[in-house]
Amino acid sequence: MLKKTTIDKLPELAAALMEKGTLVAPVKEDAGFNFREITDAKQVDLIFHNTIISPKSAFFPQVEDFVRYQTGKSILEAAPVELNLKPTFLFGVRPCDVKSFQIMDIHFSGTGVVDPYWQKRREATTIFGFAFDMNEAADAAEFYHTLGIGAADPEGSDIFMVRKDDILMLKVITPKGEKLMTGLSFLTDASADEIKYFDDYITKGYDYKTCYTCVDTEAIAREFEAIFDNADFWTKISDACLSCGVCTFVCPTCYCFDICDETLFSQGTRRRVWDACMFTDFTLEASGHNPRTKVYQRLRQKVCHKYSYHIRKYGVISCVGCGRCTRYCPVNIDIFSIVEEAVKAKWYKRL
Amino acid sequence: MTISFKQIEEKLKTEAKRLLESGQASVVLAYGKGYDEKHPMPYVARNPSDVANIVFNEYCNYNMARYLVRYPAGTKIAVAVKAADSRAVIQLIQEEKVKREDLVLLGIPVYGMKNPKTQEIIDGKTTGGLYNPVLYDILLGDEVHGQAIQSPYDVLAAYELMDKEARFAFWKKEFDKCIRCYACRKACPMCYCDPCFIDQNKPKWGDKSPQSHGNLMYHLTRFHHLAGRCIDCGECSRACPVDIPLYLFHKKVAKECEEMFGQAAGMSIEDKPALVNFRVDDSDKILE
Numbered sequence: 001m002l003k004k005t006t007i008d009k010l011p012e013l014a015a016a017l018m019e020k021g022t023l024v025a026p027v028k029e030d031a032g033f034n035f036r037e038i039t040d041a042k043q044v045d046l047i048f049h050n051t052i053i054s055p056k057s058a059f060f061p062q063v064e065d066f067v068r069y070q071t072g073k074s075i076l077e078a079a080p081v082e083l084n085l086k087p088t089f090l091f092g093v094r095p096c097d098v099k100s101f102q103i104m105d106i107h108f109s110g111t112g113v114v115d116p117y118w119q120k121r122r123e124a125t126t127i128f129g130f131a132f133d134m135n136e137a138a139d140a141a142e143f144y145h146t147l148g149i150g151a152a153d154p155e156g157s158d159i160f161m162v163r164k165d166d167i168l169m170l171k172v173i174t175p176k177g178e179k180l181m182t183g184l185s186f187l188t189d190a191s192a193d194e195i196k197y198f199d200d201y202i203t204k205g206y207d208y209k210t211c212y213t214c215v216d217t218e219a220i221a222r223e224f225e226a227i228f229d230n231a232d233f234w235t236k237i238s239d240a241c242l243s244c245g246v247c248t249f250v251c252p253t254c255y256c257f258d259i260c261d262e263t264l265f266s267q268g269t270r271r272r273v274w275d276a277c278m279f280t281d282f283t284l285e286a287s288g289h290n291p292r293t294k295v296y297q298r299l300r301q302k303v304c305h306k307y308s309y310h311i312r313k314y315g316v317i318s319c320v321g322c323g324r325c326t327r328y329c330p331v332n333i334d335i336f337s338i339v340e341e342a343v344k345a346k347w348y349k350r351l
Numbered sequence: 352m353t354i355s356f357k358q359i360e361e362k363l364k365t366e367a368k369r370l371l372e373s374g375q376a377s378v379v380l381a382y383g384k385g386y387d388e389k390h391p392m393p394y395v396a397r398n399p400s401d402v403a404n405i406v407f408n409e410y411c412n413y414n415m416a417r418y419l420v421r422y423p424a425g426t427k428i429a430v431a432v433k434a435a436d437s438r439a440v441i442q443l444i445q446e447e448k449v450k451r452e453d454l455v456l457l458g459i460p461v462y463g464m465k466n467p468k469t470q471e472i473i474d475g476k477t478t479g480g481l482y483n484p485v486l487y488d489i490l491l492g493d494e495v496h497g498q499a500i501q502s503p504y505d506v507l508a509a510y511e512l513m514d515k516e517a518r519f520a521f522w523k524k525e526f527d528k529c530i531r532c533y534a535c536r537k538a539c540p541m542c543y544c545d546p547c548f549i550d551q552n553k554p555k556w557g558d559k560s561p562q563s564h565g566n567l568m569y570h571l572t573r574f575h576h577l578a579g580r581c582i583d584c585g586e587c588s589r590a591c592p593v594d595i596p597l598y599l600f601h602k603k604v605a606k607e608c609e610e611m612f613g614q615a616a617g618m619s620i621e622d623k624p625a626l627v628n629f630r631v632d633d634s635d636k637i638l639e
């Protein structure tokens with residue numbers, strides 16, 4: 001089922017979704033775009049490349065409150081925070097970011113230990129994927145093509161959208177998407193030409209070149225294992241690194257967090273807050289010992305977690321090539337170049 | 352006079368090679384190739400053969416003084432410094448974090464540096480209004496003279512027109528954007544504390560979550576820890592992924608410090624940091 005509307009009618013579509021629940025969509029802000037809960041249907045803006053912060057925050061917000069308590073009072077008065085979710089619509093997600101949700105599912109539910117917060121948010125949410133604009137050149141930091149993700153890859157979306165000039169085409173991908181779409185009666189049917197354009201666009205998306213290197217997961221894992229102890233290699237790679245939190249906070253597949261008790265006057269909250277393996281105190285133990293005191297050890301952890309340990313443990317690379325870490329790194333450390341460098345000698349072949 | 356970035360690059364390579372070959376320096380902190388022209392990187396040359404990777408162009412904004420404290424005391428380091436960066440080195444010498452005799456300063460006289468994100472020329476806005484390094488051993492080009500100098504405090508004009516409430520509202524709005532990635536403090540050459548106050552949990556000075564009160568705590572404390580020490584390189588503001596104009600606060604404090612103590616940060620290795628030094632004739636304005 002391929003439906004369509006026009007870009008100038010976007011507020012109408014947004015309003016319809018807001019009536020049914022919570023709408024989270026790209027919004028233009030001072031420094032760029034970000035996904036935000038929409039309060040005014042006119043805020044939704046689809047003329048963007050990608051957001052600064054990845055849409056993971058829709059399922060894994062930077063701050064998630066678990067328990068509220070009063071200091072000095074009995075623990076029995078502490079109350080867990082209930083998640084009362086309305087149906088949620090995550091609108092305008094790029095294909096590489098949609099793919100990241102499947103990788104994150106491994107950690108938040110796939111291993112059998114289910115994180116109820118992630119799970120509930122996932123279940124409540126319908127995902128509107130949105131193809132990249134292939135008339136634009138890919139950003140130099142992006143490399144999702146390397147990871148087998150097309151620029152118009154509908155996999156993982158409930159509804160997938162392609163923009164053609166001022167027309168927005170929407171296609172149902174899953175039963176969840178279908179249920180929603182039947183309720184959006186003001187969308188009109190696409191013509192036969194448009195259906196063809198849509199299908200061709202998706203196919204073309206797999207040939208759209210971002211940075212590309214031929215990746216064999218097994219070989220990558222092996223190469224990274226082989227250079228794990230090569231301190232010279234890692235020191236060189238991390239000479240510029242500031243050991244800040246930018247790359248992990250903007251990344252759609254980074255999921256480390258800290259559990260903090262935060263108190264304001266006597267009001268306490270136990271909450272989950274994003275943490276980053278690039279922070280100095282991430283591995284600081286209660287004894288005072290810190291197994292990763294050097295910057296290179298931290299950057300090695302970040303890269304090898306994604307490109308080595310994750311492959312060995314779960315069979316997939318924990319990166320979707322969205323390019324955010326590179327784009328927002330204050331010193332332009334490029335994860336793609338690190339991977340290329342690590343595997344250069346043996347099998348790497350640049351197309 | 353126009354700046355030849357290529358010429359500076361050539362000189363930087365020549366000097367780096369000479370220093371590494373003669374053993375006068377065991378590392379050279381400079382700039383290297385990034386993933387494209389617009390995105391060069393801080394670069395460390397350790398061998399004469401590394402020198403080929405050195406670049407210099409209008410996007411080499413990094414303050415290489417930031418990396419000095421990473422090397423063990425006594426390491427002989429050559430460091431490329433633009434005007435503001437040289438002030439950072441001076442300030443670090445004043446604070447006894449590095450020793451003058453361990454350093455070879457490769458001074459870069461330059462203007463027309465650009466922010467790769469916005470393409471904006473950043474000389475007046477975030478690099479202290481100086482074009483020539485304050486201190487250097489080798490100058491990689493001719494001193495810049497005759498180029499109009501903008502006061503580093505010019506950009507404060509609009510900010511200073513705001514009253515107290517408006518300023519508070521301005522900063523509250525800006526800090527609410529903060530995601531607490533700490534790129535600002537990590538990019539800053541003067542933020543070398545380990546651990547930083549905000550990472551301490553006994554006592555805990557501020558929350559980890561990016562909420563208004565914690566963000567305010569982090570930023571106001573950091574601003575004050577940099578009072579009289581910030582050398583106005585602007586790296587903090589450029590590092591910020593959400594473009595918070597931290598430089599406005601730093602400049603405002605720097606201006607007041609200069610007025611009160613008659614001394615700008617990092618201008619002479621003979622100075623003592625303004626807030627560490629006590630002089631009988633010091634201004635009492637701060638107590639008013």
Ligand code: SF4
Nearest residue numbers: 241242244246247329
């Ligand atoms: S790679 Fe870049 S963004 Fe990541 S910690 Fe290092 S400096 Fe920060």
Ligand code: SF4
Nearest residue numbers: 251319320322323325
């Ligand atoms: S590691 Fe970088 S490119 Fe890969 S998913 Fe994370 S932000 Fe995107």
Ligand code: SF4
Nearest residue numbers: 539581582584585587
């Ligand atoms: S506070 Fe900002 S402008 Fe000042 S020295 Fe640090 S990084 Fe440079």
Ligand code: SF4
Nearest residue numbers: 529530532533535591
């Ligand atoms: S760099 Fe920006 S977002 Fe990150 S902690 Fe500093 S002000 Fe906040």
